[in-house]
Structure formats: C-alpha cells, structure tokens
Amino acid sequence: METLLTTDVLRESFSRIVAKLEASAEELNELDAVLGDGDLGVTMVRGARSVQAELASLPDDVGLALLRCAQAFTKISGSTLGTLLATGLMSAAKATKGRRAVPWSEISSLLAGATAMMSSRGQGQLGDKTILDSLDAARAATEGLETPDALIAAANAAVASAIERFRDQPSRQGRARIFGEKSVGQDDPGMVAFKRILEGLL
Amino acid sequence: METLLTTDVLRESFSRIVAKLEASAEELNELDAVLGDGDLGVTMVRGARSVQAELASLPDDVGLALLRCAQAFTKISGSTLGTLLATGLMSAAKATKGRRAVPWSEISSLLAGATAMMSSRGQGQLGDKTILDSLDAARAATEGLETPDALIAAANAAVASAIERFRDQPSRQGRARIFGEKSVGQDDPGMVAFKRILEGLL
Amino acid sequence: MKKILNEPFAYVDEMLVGLCAAHPQYFKQIGPEGRVIVRPDGPVKGKVGIVSGGGSGHLPVFTGYVGKGLLDACAIGEVFSSPSVDQMADAIRAANSGAGVLRLYGNYGGDNMNFDMAGEMVEMEDIQTTTVRVADDVASASLQEQSKRRGVAGLVYSYKIAGAKADSGANLQEVTAVAQKAALACRSIGVALTPCTVPAVGKPTFQIGEDEMEIGMGIHGEPGVRRGPLRRADAVCEEMLSLLLTDLPLRSGDRISVLVNSLGATPPEELYIIYRFLSQRLADLGVHIVMPWVGRYATSMEMAGLSITFCKLDAELEALLKAPCDSPFLRV
Amino acid sequence: MKKILNEPFAYVDEMLVGLCAAHPQYFKQIGPEGRVIVRPDGPVKGKVGIVSGGGSGHLPVFTGYVGKGLLDACAIGEVFSSPSVDQMADAIRAANSGAGVLRLYGNYGGDNMNFDMAGEMVEMEDIQTTTVRVADDVASASLQEQSKRRGVAGLVYSYKIAGAKADSGANLQEVTAVAQKAALACRSIGVALTPCTVPAVGKPTFQIGEDEMEIGMGIHGEPGVRRGPLRRADAVCEEMLSLLLTDLPLRSGDRISVLVNSLGATPPEELYIIYRFLSQRLADLGVHIVMPWVGRYATSMEMAGLSITFCKLDAELEALLKAPCDSPFLRV
C-alpha cells in the first residue's frame, strides 16, 4: 500500500471489495432473508458493480472520486443499505474534496463523519444493531493508527467482536426491528456486510 | 266445488295451494339445489303469499281476478318459474276476461294457452324436461272432462307419470341444462312444483 | 373468500343505500323495494330513455352506469338474479319522458323474460319500448348462434354509444338501431382464475385448481371453452386474442376500442401487463386503438380474472364513443 | 393467490409500458430505466412542481395520480421497494419549471432517505425543494409520535389539495404549507382480510386464518393493532370509526371528506355497505361529509380489506379539494 490514500489506492481497494462481495452475495441474501427481505446480497453486488464501472475514469481528486462512487450507489435502486453507503461515501467525499492524497491517520475521523451522516439519514442510533455499530467499532479501533495494514487489521478484529457482542441483542432498526426478540441470536446482515468489505481489503 | 269456475272458486283453490306450497318449500329448495340454485321453494312460497294478499279483494270478473294473480307473481323478484307462472296466469286471464263464470270444460284449453305463452316467453320446448311438460301432461289428460274432481284427479295422475317418464332424461332448459347427463335420474323441480300445486287441490 | 357484510340477505339493499348516499347527485333509489336506480334529474324531457337491469354483484354494471350520456334507470336484482318484472317496469316508467324507452341489457334467460314481460306491461300504459340484448361473449356460443351468446363487458360500449345517441336528440328507432349496431360490433372473451361467493349461498360458485385458469368462463361461473394450467400473461393474451380475431377479423387500418376489464380481484397492474402485449399485437396488425379502457368495468365481486372486449368502430360509433358522459364510474 | 404476469422481475417495467400505452395523453416514461412517470405537457411553466414516489403494487398510488391538478412526476420502484435516489432526482428535475418542487410522499424509511438524498443532489443544481411526508395511519404509532406513522391512503388528499394549490399559482412555500396542513388533517385506519404476493418473492406477505381479520395492518402487511375473528361489516366499521375519532375528535358542524378505499380484491359492493353505516354514524354526530370517495385509491395488488380515511376540512382545504383535477384514476 502507498503511504497516502490516493485515487489509485481507492481503485485498487474497490476492485478487491467487489470481488469479495460477489463471493459473499449468497451468504448476505440468506442472512437478510432471516431478518428482512433477503435482498442484501443483491444490493451489495449491484452497488459494487455500479462502482466498478466508474473505476477507470475516477478523477485524481480523492473527494471527487469518492463522490462518483457515492453516485454509483444512488443509481441502483432502493434498498436501505445502498442509500446508507452512498450517504457514508458522500460524507467522506465532502471531507476530502480538493485533495489528491489523504493521510491514513484521517480514516478514523472519516468513519466518524460517515457514521454520523448515515445515522442522521436513517434515523438510526448506535446500539440499534445495524451497520452503524460495525462502523463505530472500526472507528474506535482505528483511532491514532497510521498505516493501512494496521488500520485494516484493527478494524477487522473490532468488527468481528462487535458482531459477536450484538448477536444476542434484539434489532432496533429497519425491517429486522419487527422481528423483535426473534432477532436475538441472529447476526445483523448489514454488520456482516461491512465485515466482508473489510475482509476484501485484508 | 261449484259447477262453474268463479272468482270464489279461485279464492278457495288458491288458499289451498298456498298451504300446500308452504309445506313443500323445503322439498322444492332441495330439488332445485341439486339441479339449480336452490331457490325454487322460496320462489313458490313468496309468489303464493303475494297472491294470497290479493285474494280478499279479487274482482268477480274471472279474467281480471287471474290478471291480479299474475301481477302478484310479477311483484316478487326474479326466479324463472315465478315469471313463467305469471305468464301462464296472464294467458288464462286474457282468455277469460269479461266473464264471471267459466265452464270447467275450458280448463284443458286454458292449460294449452298458458303452456304456449310460457314456451314462447322462456324459449323452452315440450320435451325439455321443465314445468311445460307437467302442464302439457295435465292438458292432455283433462281434455273433454267437465267436473273439477275428475279434472284434478286426471291431471294429478298424468303429471305423476310425466315426472316418472322424464326422470331418466337429461334437462335441456334453464340452469339444469348445464348439468347435462348429470341431470339424468333427477326429477325436474318445476315439474314437481306443479304436482304439489295440483295436490293442494285434491 | 372473505367478505365484509352484515346479513347476506341485506347485501344488495345495504349496498344500494350506500351507493346512493355516496353519490346523491348521480343516483336515486325509487320503487317499493328501492330496487330501481334513477338519475335524480330524470326523466330528461324529450330524450329517449335507456334502461338496463340484471343481477347485483357486477359493479359498476349495471347501476353504476346510470348517468348523463348513459342510462336513465336501472332495475337491480339480488346477487346474480334477475330483478322482478315490476321493478323493470318501474325502471321503464321512470326513464320515460314521452319519447319512448330502449331496454338495453345482457342476454340472460331470466332478464330476457322479465324485461319482455315488463315491456308488455308498460305498453298497456302507452309507453313505447324497444329491446336490444347485448350478446358479446364469444365463448358462450358459436358465431352462427350469436344471439344465444351471454352478454358481458360489451354492455358498457352499448350503454356509452346508445346514451350518446339519445343525448343527441335522436328518436327511439335511431337510438335502438345504433345500440344494436354497437352490440353487434362487440366481442368479448374472459379468463377466470378464482371463483367468487354469492353472499346468500356462502360457498364459491365453482372449484378450480390452485394453478389453473379457465378461458371463456362466464361472469357467473358458467363453463368456458378450455381449462388448463395458468400460463404466462402474454400466452393467455395471445389465446384470448386469437379467439376474438377468429370471430371478428381485423384488417390493417381498422379502428377499434379495447376494454381490458378486471373481473374483480385482479389488480390494474396485471391489466396493464396484458394491455402492453395486446396493444403491441394490434399495432403489428395495423389496427388503430381508439380510447382504450383498462380497469374494472364489469365484475363478479372478488373473482380473479379478466376479460378483453373489442368494439369495432365506424365513424358514427367512434363519434358517439367519444361524446361526453358522466357517472361516478365512467366519465368521458 | 394467482397472478397474470410474465417474468416476475419484469412485472413493474411491463406494467409501466402498458400504463403509458393505455393513457399516452396522461403519462410518459422518462429516465434511463423508464422508472419516472411525468405529464407529457410538463413541466408546467411557472407552476410549482409536485413529485411523489414509492414502491409499485399500489395503483393508482403513486403514478396514477400524475396529472393536471395533481402530481407532475413520480419515481416508481420495484413492488413494495423504494425507487433509487437517482430516479427520484430525475423526477424532481422533470417537475421543475423554475418555481421549485415539493416532494410529497408517504412516510417510509427507504423513501424518506432516498428522497432526502435526491433533494440534496438537485439542490446542487439550484433546484429549490421542500418535503412533506404523509403519516396518516393511526394504527402505526401513537398521536404523540404522529410523525412516525406510516403514510397510506391519506396521500390522495394531500396530492389533490397540494395539486390544486399549485395550479392556483401559489409559490413553493404556500404549496408546501397547504400540503402539510392536508397531511395533518388526515387520519386513516385499515383492516386486512387476506395478504397479497410480491411477484418476485412468490409467497404471501403474511399468514392469516380463514375467518380472521387484522385491524390496523399496513399496506405491506405491517403488523396491526388487533387480530381477531372477522366480524359483521357494521361492527368492523364501528371499531375503525372509534379508532379514528379517538385520534381526531369530531364535533357537530364539522366538515370532513371521507375515503372508503379497497385494498384491492374487496369489491365496491362491500365498500358501499361500509359507507352506508359510516355515513349514518357521521350524520348522527352532526358531521357533514363533503365529496366522499368510495373505490380503489391506494391498494396492495390483490389484498382483500379496506381502509377508511378522514380528512378534516376548513374553508381553504374544502375549496382546494373541490377544484378540478384530471388523471385516468381521479377526476374532479
């Protein structure tokens, strides 16, 4: 990995994420079928492919590149997580606009900004057992870290333990919420989806 | 019975018919349930009651009295046999209009006229296994007879054997027709209804 | 099938009270049993009256088409049963402003007999009447026996066209002639997916397998021409189209109106899927579609299925079809 | 439930093609996927634009209300799923003639997020937008949490009233204010008898016993307030009425409009049986009903059941409700 986050790094990272999500589609659909409408794998793959189509032509401005990735997600229709991920990417885009290289040490605060904007977009709170809890675990674990390898390893471990921690809590947001106590013991599909994204970067 | 058919005779005859039909309602509904929509008993009872309400005020003109009886049937709604009986009564009304007494020997030709008008109204033919076949059997059996007792006895016997004769033929008219071969072995509800009317007069 | 009702025997009466309460500017109940629905502003002076009638359970047929440019009065029976002769006679009387009355209704035995008899009754009161029976269901008899066919959704075209003619000031013979022309210009075919339940009977009108459809079934569950597995929309439509075209051949340049009608439960989404295919096929044949109708025009309560009606137009029929009319269920 | 369709995944696209083919003077498809429906004569110069959107399977909601005096554009998603942000943004762009655009839609998580985001996108293009979310289903949250309620048939009143205001030449703030006022004036409650089937899913949205009903169930099968044996129409109506009146107390002299809406399969006959009781009860309370609607206005394909909506009127809302509008599904 390079010493700074550039559009080239983005390009390479997204390619690996796409591959991982294609491989995880079935698993994510099945998780979402238990607590929702079973389309999460489809959503992630369609979103990832939509981003992939943009990769070759991404601008060097990291912020504008992230904006294009966000817009790629807004093209695909309608599942919640697609829109939330677009929102998170948009937040990161705003924070990095005008720069061709971003220090790795900013990742934690980019995650914080994305989580905040996604929370406001979806009216979800930390602790609701959603992707927000995965993001927040990653944010906490990456604070102060300055190399990509360290960041990814820390985030991965933190998200894994967040998933374990939330497994035995009920879902409080999205379609899963209406299952109430029946969601206890089930992993939240969105939390797992973020884990697979990180695994793509390992 | 009197020696001539007068409005008083009509009055007394209809009262007995009403009583007999009330007693036969269940049976007729059940017969119609097999080959139709199961409302024949209801139709006959409602028609009979509607006639009964007119009896006290029937005019002495036999034709006008029969017209009132026909109109009583047109008031009740909608099943086939109600309309056909109104048609038959209307035919007899036209043939006897202006007379206060009608010789019994005319009964056979009144039946013939009623059957013809009912056939034209409902587009039914003799042999279709409908009430028309009961009426025609009664017409044939009563030809030349001049006393009410003889008439009723002959009509009753003739209709009974018509019912037996048609039992093993398929229905060719009305709702029963769509049952096709399944109607074989079943008595036609309209034919039976006319038998019960005659039995009321026995 | 579940129904929201009170007494099954009060179904029709309560329905009519609600109908007239919801649309008092359109519908008024008259007659001893309230089973005649008329325009509150009728009879229209000098205009030929048009009456119809039949059993309940087919809304908007029949009462829903009482209105300006449509029917003047309607007699309405129990669910799937003919109104009484007296009710029909009352409807004729209410529609008569002196210019005579057309009896315009679907070809069913009970309705035929009762309307004939009602006509004879009002003739004695010097009301001039004529009859046109709509017999548009190609599945119910061969073209050679066209007059024996059942009347289904084609009725709506006859109402619309005869109503416009009467509004134009035409006399009884002219209104009758154009109603007859419209009736003969229509062909319909249905497909049923599920039965419905007559409230007073309480059980479905027929049985059909979970994956079956019946092409040509009548709106009271009368047997159709073919029962088989439910096929794709395009295949169902193609089969119905070919039955219609065999009966009413169409040439490039012909102008027709098309009605894609839900029998009740089938939602408009599915009707539009059918209309998409149908309009493409007709365009391929060079046939021009004028003023299509897609929706619920002649139903059987909660029956699932649909019907397709073609009305072949000439200049006169097309102009009358496009003339204004106004009821809560049909406005042009 | 049986459905007439081709590929389940082509359901929405084929439906939209059919819809626009049947009503080309009313509806036009635009956008890369054809998932935006606009007035062919739009955007109307100088007029505030009104857009809506949401999942398919609710016809006439949402696309059916594009038309004069109603919506200018609509983004339409898969069955029961939100349209994409881009489709919503395209709808906003198409509705904009420079006077700004109101986003007027039902309160559902996915639609909220996507419409918010679409608004942010078009803001960068200097299109001024506002939002009104209709949240009328009293069964879905308490009055204290009114803004968390689901949006159901009350949407139609907001469309009608906001559309008339926009037609009157009002500016964006004025149109938004009256749309919000209409939204807050509406209360709805539903009763479901049977589920429906999302084509791409292929199984019913929920299970319910042969003799059961569920009061307060949402149009996607969201849990209601009480499940129990199906009762008589009058009792069902009384229970629904009391839920509405608890939430929106009415006094003698009040003027309201009432919508008795079929969820799909329930036929108009049953709606009129309900309307009969409802109108009598409201008359007893001295409440005056203005321009009632009885029919299919917001549905869930072939779901059986109905909803009742009250819209409490003041002079402004009543005048706007009665102003003209024109779509194939709603004409005043």
Ligand SMILES: Nc1ncnc2c1ncn2[C@@H]1O[C@H](COP(=O)(O)OP(=O)(O)O)[C@@H](O)[C@H]1O
């Ligand atoms: N309001 C919300 N805020 C944050 N995350 C949410 C919210 N709602 C759902 N999610 C996340 O989205 C995931 C489901 O995504 P998706 O399948 O796209 O939703 P749907 O199909 O219900 O629209 C959930 O597992 C959860 O992690």
Ligand SMILES: Nc1ncnc2c1ncn2[C@@H]1O[C@H](COP(=O)(O)OP(=O)(O)O)[C@@H](O)[C@H]1O
């Ligand atoms: N076209 C017809 N001509 C003569 N009789 C008929 C005809 N159609 C039916 N019937 C007689 O009417 C009887 C059924 O009467 P009813 O129950 O009133 O009919 P529906 O309920 O079908 O209208 C039959 O059993 C038959 O005898």
Ligand SMILES: [Mg+2]
């Ligand atoms: Mg999902």
Ligand SMILES: [Mg+2]
């Ligand atoms: Mg989804």
Ligand SMILES: [Mg+2]
């Ligand atoms: Mg019968």
Ligand SMILES: [Mg+2]
């Ligand atoms: Mg009957």
